[in-house]
Amino acid sequence: MSAAQNGHEHEPRKLTKKDFETDQAVRWCPGCGDYAILAQMQKVMPELGIPKEKIVFVSGIGCSSRFPYYMDTYGFHTIHGRAPAIATGLKLARPELSIWVVTGDGDALSIGGNHLIHTLRRNIDLKILLFNNKVYGLTKGQYSPTSEIGMKTKSSPAGSVARPFRTLSLALGAEATFVARAVDTEVQHLQEMISRMAVHKGTAFLEIYQNCPVFNDGVFDELKDRKTKSDHLLELEQGKPLVFGKNAESCVKLDTARMRLYVGKVAESDGGVDVVHDEANPDPGLAMLLARCTPPEFPTPIGVLRAVSEPTFEDQTLAQNQAAIAARGEGSLQELLYSGDRWDV
Amino acid sequence: MADQNGNADGHSDDGGASGRTRPIKQLDSVVIRFAGDSGDGMQLTGTEFTRTAALYGNDIATFPDFPAEIRAPAGSLAGVSGFQLQFSSNEIFTAGDAPEVLVAMNPAALRTNLPDLERGGLLIVNTGAFKAKNLELAGYTANPLEDGSVAAFRVVPIDFGKHVTAALHGAGLSTKEVSRTQNFFALGLLFWLYDREPARELDSIRKKFSKNPELGAANVKVFEAGYNLGETLELFESTYSVPPAKLGAGHYRNITGNEATALGLVAAGKLANLPVLYASYPITPASDVLHNLAGYARYGVTTFQAEDEIAAVSAAVGASFGGAIGVTGTSGPGFALKQEAIGLAVAVELPLVIVNVQRAGPSTGMPTKTEQADLLQAIVGRNGESPIAVIAPATPAECFDLAIQAVRLAVEHMCPVAYLSDGSLANGAEPWRLPAIEALEPINPGFRTEAEGFAPFLRDERLVRPWAIPGTPGLEHRIGGIEKEDVTGNISYDPENHEHMVRTRQAKIDKIADRLPPAQIDGPERGDVLIVGWGGTYGSLRQAALQLQREGNAVGHLHLRYLNPLQGNVGELLARYRRVVVAELNRGQLRSILRDKFLVDARGLNKIQGKPFKVREVVEAVRKLLPAGAAREMHA
Numbered sequence: 001m002s003a004a005q006n007g008h009e010h011e012p013r014k015l016t017k018k019d020f021e022t023d024q025a026v027r028w029c030p031g032c033g034d035y036a037i038l039a040q041m042q043k044v045m046p047e048l049g050i051p052k053e054k055i056v057f058v059s060g061i062g063c064s065s066r067f068p069y070y071m072d073t074y075g076f077h078t079i080h081g082r083a084p085a086i087a088t089g090l091k092l093a094r095p096e097l098s099i100w101v102v103t104g105d106g107d108a109l110s111i112g113g114n115h116l117i118h119t120l121r122r123n124i125d126l127k128i129l130l131f132n133n134k135v136y137g138l139t140k141g142q143y144s145p146t147s148e149i150g151m152k153t154k155s156s157p158a159g160s161v162a163r164p165f166r167t168l169s170l171a172l173g174a175e176a177t178f179v180a181r182a183v184d185t186e187v188q189h190l191q192e193m194i195s196r197m198a199v200h201k202g203t204a205f206l207e208i209y210q211n212c213p214v215f216n217d218g219v220f221d222e223l224k225d226r227k228t229k230s231d232h233l234l235e236l237e238q239g240k241p242l243v244f245g246k247n248a249e250s251c252v253k254l255d256t257a258r259m260r261l262y263v264g265k266v267a268e269s270d271g272g273v274d275v276v277h278d279e280a281n282p283d284p285g286l287a288m289l290l291a292r293c294t295p296p297e298f299p300t301p302i303g304v305l306r307a308v309s310e311p312t313f314e315d316q317t318l319a320q321n322q323a324a325i326a327a328r329g330e331g332s333l334q335e336l337l338y339s340g341d342r343w344d345v
Numbered sequence: 346m347a348d349q350n351g352n353a354d355g356h357s358d359d360g361g362a363s364g365r366t367r368p369i370k371q372l373d374s375v376v377i378r379f380a381g382d383s384g385d386g387m388q389l390t391g392t393e394f395t396r397t398a399a400l401y402g403n404d405i406a407t408f409p410d411f412p413a414e415i416r417a418p419a420g421s422l423a424g425v426s427g428f429q430l431q432f433s434s435n436e437i438f439t440a441g442d443a444p445e446v447l448v449a450m451n452p453a454a455l456r457t458n459l460p461d462l463e464r465g466g467l468l469i470v471n472t473g474a475f476k477a478k479n480l481e482l483a484g485y486t487a488n489p490l491e492d493g494s495v496a497a498f499r500v501v502p503i504d505f506g507k508h509v510t511a512a513l514h515g516a517g518l519s520t521k522e523v524s525r526t527q528n529f530f531a532l533g534l535l536f537w538l539y540d541r542e543p544a545r546e547l548d549s550i551r552k553k554f555s556k557n558p559e560l561g562a563a564n565v566k567v568f569e570a571g572y573n574l575g576e577t578l579e580l581f582e583s584t585y586s587v588p589p590a591k592l593g594a595g596h597y598r599n600i601t602g603n604e605a606t607a608l609g610l611v612a613a614g615k616l617a618n619l620p621v622l623y624a625s626y627p628i629t630p631a632s633d634v635l636h637n638l639a640g641y642a643r644y645g646v647t648t649f650q651a652e653d654e655i656a657a658v659s660a661a662v663g664a665s666f667g668g669a670i671g672v673t674g675t676s677g678p679g680f681a682l683k684q685e686a687i688g689l690a691v692a693v694e695l696p697l698v699i700v701n702v703q704r705a706g707p708s709t710g711m712p713t714k715t716e717q718a719d720l721l722q723a724i725v726g727r728n729g730e731s732p733i734a735v736i737a738p739a740t741p742a743e744c745f746d747l748a749i750q751a752v753r754l755a756v757e758h759m760c761p762v763a764y765l766s767d768g769s770l771a772n773g774a775e776p777w778r779l780p781a782i783e784a785l786e787p788i789n790p791g792f793r794t795e796a797e798g799f800a801p802f803l804r805d806e807r808l809v810r811p812w813a814i815p816g817t818p819g820l821e822h823r824i825g826g827i828e829k830e831d832v833t834g835n836i837s838y839d840p841e842n843h844e845h846m847v848r849t850r851q852a853k854i855d856k857i858a859d860r861l862p863p864a865q866i867d868g869p870e871r872g873d874v875l876i877v878g879w880g881g882t883y884g885s886l887r888q889a890a891l892q893l894q895r896e897g898n899a900v901g902h903l904h905l906r907y908l909n910p911l912q913g914n915v916g917e918l919l920a921r922y923r924r925v926v927v928a929e930l931n932r933g934q935l936r937s938i939l940r941d942k943f944l945v946d947a948r949g950l951n952k953i954q955g956k957p958f959k960v961r962e963v964v965e966a967v968r969k970l971l972p973a974g975a976a977r978e979m980h981a
Contacts, residue, residue, distance in 0.1 A: 022823070024835065053818045058663070069823050069836065074815040076666055077825025078659070079689050085656035089663030089671060090815075092647055093622050097667070097815050115659075118652035317647060324642040331644035333615045333782050336608060342598045342779075343400050345589075 015046035022072045028063060033184035033210035034131065038070055040187055044194045045073075048098070055098045058087040060107040063138050064131035064210070067102040081112025084119040087126050088313075095314045098198070101128045106136050109145040109165050120174035123202040124313035129194075130205070132167060133212035134219055141215035153215075168291035168305060171205045172284050178204040179287065179306040184211060185224050189235070189302065196304060202312050209300075223300055232295065236277050236303030241266075242290075244299045252293065254286075261289050263298060279307045368583045369540060374433030375587055376441030379531065380458040381450030381471075383426040384416055386528035390448075391428025392774075393532055393549065397541055398432035399599035399776050402589025405432045406884060407774040408440035408957065413629065413712040420474075420482040425457045430774075434588045438740075438884035438891075440773065442959040448531050450474060450505070452483035459495070468498040469534070471527065473506035501580045505530050512570035513563050522560065526567040533571025540586040543572055593778060600777040602741035602770035602881075603630070606674075606700060607637035609748025611644045614670055616749065617756055617788035622664035624649040624657040625674040629712040630771045631702040634674045658683035658699065665695040666824075668792065668814035670752055674700035677719050678709065680763075681726070687761050688727040691850060693824040694802070694810050696755035696762075700748075703767040703880075705955040714955025715768035717880050718931040723763040724909050724938070730847045732854040734758070735909040737765040739883035742777035744770060747906060753788045758857055759809050765908070767930075769957050770881040796820055801834035808853035858910040864903060866918055872899030874970050875922035877947070879905040879935055882958055886928055889963035898971055908935070916943040924970050926950050928963060 020042040028034045045055065055073040059065035061080035068075030078086045083101045091099055108116045108130050119126060135153070136142040142155040146167060150159040171179045178200040182190040190208065197204035209220045222232045234244045234252060242252035243266060253264045253272035264270050275286065287306040293299065377394070379387045388409055399405050407430040417424030431441040446467045449455040451474035462468060475488055489495060490502060505527040512530075513523050529550065536543050547565050554561030575581065600608075614621035623646060625635045639648045651657035654675055661671030673683065680701045690697040703719045705711035723735045734754050738747035744766060751764040793799060793811035796819030802810045813820040822834060830837035831846060866875065868890055878886040883904050890902035903918055905911065919925050919939065927936035928950040936949045950966045952958055 051818070053816055053821055056815045068825070072821055074821050075823035075825075076663075076693075077823065077827065078662075079685055079826055082655060082659040082686060085651065085659035086663035086666070088651075088656070089622060089624060089649070089660030089665075090667045091663075092649060092660065093620060093664035093667035093669035093671075094815060114652055115656055118656070317649075321642040321647060328643055331641065333612055333785070336611055336615075336641070336644055337779050337782070338596065340598055341396060341400055342596055343402060344596050345402065345592050345594050 015052060017042045017046060019052060020045045020072050022070055024069050026070050027066065029214050031211075031213035032063070033133065033208075033212070034064055034067070036184045036187060037129070037131065037190065037208055037210065038067065040190045041071065041194060044191050044198070045071075047195065048198050050098050050198075054096065055100070056090065057100045057102060058083045058090065059102040060104075060112060061138070062104040062107045062136075063212075064102055064104040065107060081107055081110070082115060083107070084112065084115040084126065084128065088119060088122075088124055091124050091126060091314050092317065095125070095318060099126050101126050103128065103130050104137075105130065105132045105134060105144045105146040105167075109167065109170070113145075117170065117174040120171055120176040120203050120205060122313040123177050123310050125202055127197045127200075127204045128206065130167065130207045131210045132207050133210045133216055134164070135212050135216035137212050137215055166291055166294065167207045169288060171207075172288050172291055172306060175284070176205050176306065177202040177308050177310050178304070179291070180205070180304040181207045181209070181300075181302045183209045183220060183223055183233075183302060186302065193304070196307070200307060202310055222295070232299050234293070234299040234301045236279070236290070236301050236305065238277060238279055238304070240277055242275050242277060250299075252298065254289075259289075261293060261298070279304045281306075282308055367581065370583050370585050372585050372587050373435055374431055374437060375446065375539065375585065376429065376431045376444045377446040377448070377535070378427055378429040378444035378458060378461070379448045380425060380427040380454035381528070382419055382453070383412055383414065383424045384419060384525075385426070385450045386525070387426045387428050387450070390528040390532050391430055393546065394535060395430050395432070395774055396549075396599055397536070397546055398430070398587075399597070399774075400545065401541065402592070403432040403434065403587055404437045404590040404592060405430060405599065405774065405776060406437055406440045407431075407772075408769060409772045410956075411713055418482070420451055420453055420479045422453045422457055422483060425454050427454075427458060432587055434590050436590060436592070438888045439957070439960060442961050448535070450527065450531070452479045452485055452489070455489060456483045456485065459489075462498060464497045466498055467501065468495055469501045469503065469531070470495075471505040471531075472502045473504035503534075503574070503580070508570055508574060509567045512567050516559075516563055516566070518559070518563055522563070526564050529564045530567040530571040533568035533573075534575050536568075537572045537575030538581060538584055540584050543568070592776065595778040597776045597778055599774055600742055600745075601633075601772055601774045602738065602744045602766055603633035603702070603772070604637055605742055605744035605777065606738075606748045606764075606766060606771075607634050607641070609745040610638065610672055610698075610752065611641050611646055612745070612785065613749045613752035613788060614645050616785055617670060617752065617790055619668070619670050619756075619790055621646045621670045621672060622649060622661060623647070623672045623674065624651050624660035624664070626651050626654045626657045626679060628654075628676045628679050630704055630768045631674045631676045631679075631700065633771065634700060634702070654679035654682040655686060658686040658697075661697055662686055662690050662695060665690070665697055666693075666814070668790075668812065670696065670698070670756065672698040672700065672752075674702070676702050676704045676712070677706045677722070680719060680722060684727045687733065688729065688731050689826045690761045691727070691731045691733060692826045692828075694759045694850070694853075696752075696759055696812075698751045698755050699761060699763045700751075701763060701765050702771045703765060705768075705953075711955045713768065715881065715957060716930050716953065716955060717765075717767055717882070718934065718953070719765060720879070720908060720931065720934040721937075723765060730851065732851045733761040733763055733909070734854055734857055735763045735765065736907055737880040737905075738770060739880065739904050739906060741770055741773050741775045743906075745777065745780075749785070749788075753786075754857055756788055756790050757809070758807065758853065759812060760854060765880055767881040773881075793817070793820060800832045802829060803832050804849075804853075807856050807859075808849055855910050858907075858913050861907055861910075861912045863914045864905060864907075864912040864918060866901040866903050866921075868894055868901030869899050871921045872901050873922065873972060874898070874924045874926060874967050875901045875903055875919065876963070876967060877903045877905070877919070877925055877927045877935070877939065878929065879908060882928060882930060885958035885960050885963055888960045889958075889967065892960065892964055893967055900967060900971075905935070908938075911942070915939075916945075919943055919945045919947075924948065926967060926970060928958060928966075930957070
């Protein structure tokens with residue numbers, strides 16, 4: 001701890017989970033999925049090799065958005081829905097920082113939907129963690145843009161009638177370059193996803209299914225229950241077939257005639273095509289089909305749906321600025337004011 | 346050459362540069378208005394004439410007035426675009442109340458602008474456009490050039506179309522291209538009429554059309570045709586000269602408010618030695634600030650065209666958190682959208698500059714028309730007790746100084762600053778005496794780097810918290826919009842702490858007044874009527890006060906650049922005059938503030954028409970407040 005106190009070590013000290021914990025009492029409800037996500041983040045951070053003063057957590061409003069207060073890095077708890085926009089300004093000003101946006105389904109997909117899609121299409125290097133519990137928690141239980149049709153809440157006593165967003169379809173529709181999904185309780189997998197985001201250059205988008213024990217308890221239970229999860233989770237692995245089930249007996253296949261996926265049996269010839277997962281496919285078509293896989297017809301895919309390399313917004317913007325300087329030199333105040341048509345008196 | 350044209354008037358060649366044959370009358374100042382379809386290029390014509398006048402050394406002031414529609418139906422009343430300028434050999438403050446010269450390109454332009462033309466004024470009218478369809482579009486049942494409607498004016502009828510067609514015969518241009526050169530024909534004619542040297546303008550045209558030299562050559566040709574027509578036809582009884590103004594010694598350039606705002610923001614970045622992020626969403630009449638700044642990348646400015654107004658201000662706040670100068674620009678409706686994020690900057694105490702180029706509201710209102718109705722929105726337009734600094738430039742050139750000042754206050758006091766320009770400042774132009782670079786005062790960001798004793802909300806004697814930016818080892822901390830404990834910045838719902846924080850944030854803004862120069866009255870120390878104004882009305886109010894003072898009245902003019910906080914001596918200045926009249930292009934927003942703060946019986950002079958004050962309107966209103974018999978010796 002002495003090194004942390006002096007804070008000016010030239011020799012980078014190996015950081016630990018403890019270095020990322022703050023002295024603030026964590027105030028999520030007992031049993032909230034956010035605890036697990038926080039713990040995995042604090043575990044992964046020291047492994048990234050990034051000095052912690054270069055790490056920033058930016059959040060919006062909602063339960064998940066309290067996250068920055070519990071990470072001992074730079075942090076900014078902002079306003080509802082605007083975290084991606086605020087983080088964009090920060091990244092443009094300070095491209096060398098590692099910037100993580102923490103948001104929820106209401107924050108990112110409802111009030112902040114516009115900022116989310118534009119951030120994704122620009123491919124600015126931000127890491128976006130969307131905690132999806134399919135309900136408004138902090139405002140006490142209204143239906144959210146990811147709530148299932150028919151969900152009864154205080155604001156939808158007869159059941160919600162709006163179709164939910166398929167979050168990953170939305171991200172892919174915005175041409176996001178890194179799109180992944182995790183579940184709060186699959187901690188090893190979650191750590192892996194966070195590590196993958198950290199090294200992706202461009203906007204990295206991770207949807208985390210997170211249980212709200214108060215307003216939507218158990219909504220992801222079949223993905224979590226040891227007895228059922230192997231039948232309901234499809235873990236995507238690069239170069240591997242889309243196989244799932246207790247005995248790896250089921251798989252997701254492609255019906256090429258109708259350009260759709262369906263669930264079939266492994267090694268059973270039924271006219272469909274076996275699919276090998278390729279997250280690096282420049283064409284997002286197959287990733288889009290995977291993003292549309294929802295229960296009960298399909299298992300829920302988790303893992304990286306898409307990871308492709310494209311130029312980032314900040315690199316291109318700064319390159320234009322550099323090109324302007326390279327072409328005509330860095331401008332001085334004298335030059336700025338005393339250029340153009342002048343006359344002297 | 347003149348003799349060959351059979352000029353038998355007997356006027357001698359005065360030996361001037363252009364070897365002209367008509368007498369040259371010397372004038373102190375002239376007010377010209379160019380009016381035509383939005384597609385006629387009137388803004389360009391006006392801008393070009395203005396530039397030349399400025400380079401010649403005249404004092405100038407301009408008032409472009411155009412519709413929001415990019416191309417309203419050709420020939421319609423809604424599509425009329427105007428550009429008024431005054432150029433003078435004296436110091437002037439406005440583009441003039443009424444034009445003495447009107448160039449009308451079509452019947453619609455005549456109809457909308459003729460009522461403003463002074464009786465006896467010069468009306469140059471493009472007769473070629475006075476055909477049945479255009480007359481009907483303008484709502485004329487008879488040709489006004491023939492039915493006596495223009496009898497009160499000195500009419501110079503010219504068929505522009507005929508002349509440009511003749512001039513460009515064989516140039517290989519389409520009819521449409523030929524027709525679109527008419528504005529340069531008008532410009533050439535005006536150059537002759539006001540004895541302006543054409544050479545520099547011809548260079549400028551060639552430069553402007555460098556990507557299409559054929560069109561450039563055509564415009565040069567029609568400009569010359571216009572110029573020569575003045576010489577050859579006996580349409581004008583004389584030409585005029587307006588000698589250079591006796592401006593103070595220095596280097597000058599012609600500048601609009603939006604250009605000066607952009608330059609001020611760039612300069613502020615240099616003075617603070619910090620990068621500037623200008624984040625904006627396109628909106629009239631603020632977009633030119635974005636356009637200008639986009640061209641200044643090599644001066645340390647990054648521009649970001651955001652997906653919406655909220656994203657723009659949010660990005661600016663994010664940039665400030667990172668230690669850059671975060672600036673966002675907009676107009677009234679966009680300002681309303683930004684308010685929540687401005688409140689965040691209030692709560693987390695980060696620098697932020699919001700450029701609001703005001704326009705007529707509410708809602709979409711009249712986007713291209715000017716108004717000053719966002720003062721209260723700027724001062725109190727957010728939820729909660731949410732004080733910010735508010736400043737307003739008074740003239741186009743002053744936008745440069747006040748933009749720097751906005752950044753200075755934001756950075757040195759860790760607070761948002763609203764900078765209130767308006768449509769008339771934004772597009773209006775005047776000569777700008779360039780400042781000496783070394784006279785510009787540096788801006789001190791004073792980043793915190795020392796970890797020992799650091800707390801995010803530990804304040805200095807001005808109540809300003811440290812600016813500790815990501816990347817600084819040992820200063821990792823969290824900020825947010827939730828109420829926080831003073832000093833530590835930890836989340837706090839403590840009642841006493843909240844009241845303390847609300848009062849502290851207010852006191853921090855109030856303390857800005859300590860550093861401001863005292864406000865000054867133009868006029869006598871004490872007197873009968875003090876005209877108080879702010880922002881872009883400066884020119885009209887100054888001119889009106891001068892006129893009233895010349896008539897012997899004890900009238901003063903106090904123009905406030907600092908609206909929140911007010912300078913420390915404002916209350917005392919108001920008390921020196923028997924009456925106070927607050928002149929604003931709104932229903933009395935500054936007046937309410939002054940009444941509230943100083944219990945002064947301030948009267949209002951208010952105009953909400955999307956137009957600046959006319960000098961005459963101000964003079965007449967103030968006269969009514971003067972004691973009977975005042976300055977009677979002057980009227981006698």
